[in-house]
Amino acid sequence: MTGESTASDRLRRFATDDRIDEPRGSVELEQVQTQQQVNQYAALSVQRLRLISRVSPQELEFQETLIAEREAEIRDIETGIHELNDIFRDLGTIVEQQGGLIGEFSVALCFVRSD
DSSP states (O other): OOSSOOHHHHHHHHHHOOOSSSOOOHHHHHHHHHHHHHHHHHHHHHHHHHHHHHSOHHHHHHHHHHHHHHHHHHHHHHHHHHHHHHHHHHHHHHHHHHHHHHHHHHHHHHHHHHO
């Protein structure tokens, strides 16, 4: 083993250290946790590369086609949401305008009744 220890070794020593008088900084703990996350990410990347290398070119092309279709469908949904937003804004404007007209109409009716 080299002079450097692994992140899990440092974390284990940090957690089980009985020396109470020695200050334990959160910086060291954060560094250890960050190193562990980097190691986990690297392990996942290696697993993904192994999985990709097992996939046939036809399967890879099929999966890429599915991904492209899903992206297109998501863009269609996004467009539909924007259109629906525009419809609701227009509807809000119409309701506001008609509310003013109804108010004017009710005032006119009051004047007609009083005459």
